[in-house]
Amino acid sequence: xxxxxxxxxxxxxxxxxxxxxxxxxxxxxxxxxxxxxxxxxxxxxxxxxxxxxxxxxxxxxxxxxxxxxxxxxxxxxxxxxxxxxxxxxxxxxxxxxxxxxxxxxxxxxxxxxxxxxxxxxxxxxxxxxxxxxxxxxxxxxxxxxxxxxxxxxxxxxxxxxxxxxxxxxxxxxxxxxxxxxxxxxxxxxxxxxxxxxxxxxxxxxxxxxxxxxxxxxxxxxxxxxxxxxxxxxxxxxxxxxxxxxxxxxxxxxxxxxxxxxxxxxxxxxxxxxxxxxxxxxxxxxxxxxxxxxxxxxxxxxxxxxxxxxxxxxxxxxxxxxxxxxxxxxxxxxxxxxxxxxxxxxxxxxxxxxxxxxxxxxxxxxxxxxxxxxxxxxxxxxxxxxxxxxxxxx
Amino acid sequence: xxxxxxxxxxxxxxxxxxxxxxxxxxxxxxxxxxxxxxxxxxxxxxxxxxxxxxxxxxxxxxxxxxxxxxxxxxxxxxxxxxxxxxxxxxxxxxxxxxxxxxxxxxxxxxxxxxxxxxxxxxxxxxxxxxxxxxxxxxxxxxxxxxxxxxxxxxxxxxxxxxxxxxxxxxxxxxxxxxxxxxxxxxxxxxxxxxxxxxxxxxxxxxxxxxxxxxxxxxxxxxxxxxxxxxxxxxxxxxxxxxxxxxxxxxxxxxxxxxxxx
Numbered sequence: 001x002x003x004x005x006x007x008x009x010x011x012x013x014x015x016x017x018x019x020x021x022x023x024x025x026x027x028x029x030x031x032x033x034x035x036x037x038x039x040x041x042x043x044x045x046x047x048x049x050x051x052x053x054x055x056x057x058x059x060x061x062x063x064x065x066x067x068x069x070x071x072x073x074x075x076x077x078x079x080x081x082x083x084x085x086x087x088x089x090x091x092x093x094x095x096x097x098x099x100x101x102x103x104x105x106x107x108x109x110x111x112x113x114x115x116x117x118x119x120x121x122x123x124x125x126x127x128x129x130x131x132x133x134x135x136x137x138x139x140x141x142x143x144x145x146x147x148x149x150x151x152x153x154x155x156x157x158x159x160x161x162x163x164x165x166x167x168x169x170x171x172x173x174x175x176x177x178x179x180x181x182x183x184x185x186x187x188x189x190x191x192x193x194x195x196x197x198x199x200x201x202x203x204x205x206x207x208x209x210x211x212x213x214x215x216x217x218x219x220x221x222x223x224x225x226x227x228x229x230x231x232x233x234x235x236x237x238x239x240x241x242x243x244x245x246x247x248x249x250x251x252x253x254x255x256x257x258x259x260x261x262x263x264x265x266x267x268x269x270x271x272x273x274x275x276x277x278x279x280x281x282x283x284x285x286x287x288x289x290x291x292x293x294x295x296x297x298x299x300x301x302x303x304x305x306x307x308x309x310x311x312x313x314x315x316x317x318x319x320x321x322x323x324x325x326x327x328x329x330x331x332x333x334x335x336x337x338x339x340x341x342x343x344x345x346x347x348x349x350x351x352x353x354x355x356x357x358x359x360x361x362x363x364x365x366x367x368x369x370x371x372x373x374x375x376x377x378x379x380x381x382x383x384x385x386x387x388x389x390x391x392x393x
Numbered sequence: 394x395x396x397x398x399x400x401x402x403x404x405x406x407x408x409x410x411x412x413x414x415x416x417x418x419x420x421x422x423x424x425x426x427x428x429x430x431x432x433x434x435x436x437x438x439x440x441x442x443x444x445x446x447x448x449x450x451x452x453x454x455x456x457x458x459x460x461x462x463x464x465x466x467x468x469x470x471x472x473x474x475x476x477x478x479x480x481x482x483x484x485x486x487x488x489x490x491x492x493x494x495x496x497x498x499x500x501x502x503x504x505x506x507x508x509x510x511x512x513x514x515x516x517x518x519x520x521x522x523x524x525x526x527x528x529x530x531x532x533x534x535x536x537x538x539x540x541x542x543x544x545x546x547x548x549x550x551x552x553x554x555x556x557x558x559x560x561x562x563x564x565x566x567x568x569x570x571x572x573x574x575x576x577x578x579x580x581x582x583x584x585x586x587x588x589x590x591x592x593x594x595x596x597x598x599x600x601x602x603x604x605x606x607x608x609x610x611x612x613x614x615x616x617x618x619x620x621x622x623x624x625x626x627x628x629x630x631x632x633x634x635x636x637x638x639x640x641x642x643x644x645x646x647x648x649x650x651x652x653x654x
Contacts, residue, residue, distance in 0.1 A: 016525070018524065018525060019525065020453040021549055021571065022575075025552065177453075180453065180574065281500065293501065294471040294472065294502075295472075295497045295501030296449040296498065297450050
């Protein structure tokens with residue numbers, strides 16, 4: 001595949017494994033084993049059984065007739081919000097926890113922004129009886145309190161990241177530090193297509209179940225596996241990577257990634273990495289990164305805790321660089337409006353992250369026969385406070 | 394511009410045992426302390442100076458060094474300013490100088506430009522913990538060597554014997570032996586397990602000298618490290634000291650004397 005990772009862990013100029021020596025043995029162990037484990041029939045059967053019986057896959061591909069009428073196109077929603085735990089994140093954590101067990105690991109650490117990945121990790125740790133520590137930015141803990149409590153109920157320890165911006169990037173730093181200090185028995189479940197190789201590739205493969213199902217479901221519904229558009233929001237980019245995965249080499253399918261513009265891309269309070277970033281190294285890979293002229297990482301901002309990350313996965317940096325994926329962005333305001341619009345038109349309250357993808361519907365020109373799939377990555381229960389505070393509904 | 398025929402790091406290890414390398418963050422505690430601390434460290438008897446280039450997201454460092462990075466950045470420290478501050482450092486400091494930091498600010502400064510600036514001010518080596526060996530070999534080695542810069546690799550208790558040998562073959566400065574699975578600033582005396590690791594590395598008789606770092610905070614840990622290697626590296630303890638005792642010649646002399654005994 002043209003857009004796959006190469007043998008050195010790069011997507012074009014992006015990717016790699018820029019890690020301190022302290023992490024090298026762990027990452028190398030994973031790199032040497034992940035493909036063999038994932039391709040093993042026993043692993044596959046355990047993974048798919050849990051996806052079916054525990055996660056509730058396949059998730060529906062729902063034809064949103066009122067939304068379609070509103071935008072003048074045939075709009076389908078890939079209902080990742082109906083996954084157990086409320087978002088696509090669990091596809092990856094199920095995969096990684098089985099993998100961690102096969103590697104003989106006893107303990108799990110994770111980072112989380114909105115809390116969806118943290119909840120998904122805490123859930124699979126409970127399922128498998130493994131010890132779980134989740135790092136979460138102190139600010140995110142305050143704005144995503146229900147998810148913090150969910151993780152605790154599930155038996156996880158949630159540790160506040162108090163450094164830097166006290167959000168996702170700092171939670172990631174703290175998790176990496178923890179891993180450095182516990183290299184032998186601990187597996188780090190990274191929640192997005194970020195981090196050192198092989199994480200971006202491994203997470204994308206686990207999430208690729210989304211586009212795999214889309215193709216089959218669309219074929220049943222429309223007699224073609226190929227929509228005209230696939231839309232997904234991008235913070236680190238795991239739901240987008242999964243939604244795009246099996247379409248990457250199908251150039252006729254237009255792929256649209258939607259970033260969080262926050263208060264506006266030029267407002268100084270934004271997380272629109274493809275627009276504001278330049279090539280740099282953070283959290284173990286070379287990617288597009290929001291940074292100062294001196295290479296210090298800029299603290300991003302978005303109303304959605306899951307999208308305010310200063311980088312994007314290296315695969316997305318490459319897809320942006322090559323022009324394969326069109327990058328759009330949506331402000332807080334645009335996303336909130338789109339979230340409320342979906343709620344009123346279809347009876348589905350989306351996560352604010354996913355609402356960013358919906359907001360892009362306004363920015364594209366469709367023909368009435370165009371088939372559009374929006375990856376509805378998560379549900380809005382965790383965001384009720386934010387919706388209520390915003391108040392315009 | 395100074396040209397060096399023999400690198401100061403190689404020269405130092407030819408006839409020096411019990412080497413003490415001291416790390417501090419440029420721009421901490423005050424923006425303009427950088428040169429003064431280097432001069433006082435030499436006067437106090439330190440053997441190598443490691444100047445940290447602050448970074449917003451130092452994942453391999455513990456809270457003490459991270460906090461000093463933040464203060465330095467808030468003070469306005471940049472790589473460009475650092476080079477300006479140490480432009481004439483070789484007029485007053487003769488011991489080896491190493492710059493330590495993360496790769497992203499260096500990439501943004503421009504690798505070639507960075508190496509050239511290092512050579513101009515008389516920097517002898519670099520420690521870039523998140524620069525992978527494969528990347529170093531493919532892209533950086535030639536540039537570093539063209540400007541007389543030694544790249545210092547880290548090894549840890551988990552680094553395999555074959556990788557240690559590979560590292561040993563790919564450098565000729567010294568090897569930074571991380572004492573334990575931890576970030577910088579871990580506390581207490583060395584455990585039996587750590588001493589076994591130190592001895593294992595000693596028995597490998599590597600081509601390069603080794604310095605033990607992470608967890609060196611007093612004369613006891615320094616002396617133990619020196620039994621198994623060419624010396625030790627101290628960072629967090631010195632940063633804490635600078636924060637509380639200041640940067641004067643007298644106080645830094647006291648710090649070094651307490652460590653060296």
